Amino acid sequence: MALDQSFVGRSYPPTEPYEVGREKIREFAEALGDTTPAYVDPDAAKALGHPDVIAPPTFVFAITFRAAGEVIQDEQLGLDYSRVVHGDQRFEYRRPVRAGDRLTVTSTIDAIKSLAGNDILDVRGEVHDENGEHVVTAYTKLVARAAENPGAEKPGAEKPAAEGKGEEKSDG
Template structure:
């Protein structure tokens, strides 16, 4: 069943603020095995012109996705969350995320398209700091796969995206 096109352009109010912690950045950097000093050492970050340690580029996804998820789970939209996979991810950085940032995200449904029975949902997240200045624009494209006739044949593709 096609999703309701009237949801295109709908904006979901800003999230609860997310405070970016220095130790959370370090934990994330260690999890991806990245020893860049700009993620750990405030002096090294300052030498590059940043006011404090910065976060790896994809760190902000953890913040923005919480919001995108609440859009996807909006019962009025009627998406079957169990069939949703991640298809595309894009970031446009106004500046790097850094320790001490208090971020909030406003999510908008940019488009809903049907492709061979799959629903493709493009969600834009505008991440801003406590002063209301833009930090990152995040585009997340999710696909809800068509319900297949019988079996779990599509499940392999299901996880292709993720």
């Protein structure tokens, strides 16, 4: 069932601030096996011109995706949560996220399309710091896959984005 086009352009209220901590950045970098000094050493970050340690470029997704959850779970929109996969992701940076930032996210539905029974939802997350300065914008394309067998029991309602199942899944 196609989603209601009238939701295009709808914005959701800004999230409560997320405070970026040095140790959370360290944990994230370590999980990637990335030993870039500017992620863990304030002096190394300062040598690059940053006031404190900076976060890897994709770190902010955890924050913007949580904010996008409000859209995904908006009952009025009626997206089938259990069928959502992550299609595309893009970030536009004004500056890197850094320790000490208190970030809020304002999510907006940029587009709703229907393609071969799939609902495609473009969500934009504008991230601002505690001074109201723009830090980064996250563009997230979510695809709610068509129900290939309506009425069949579907496991996997636990969580939204099964990334990577992408466009080319053969449903056989």
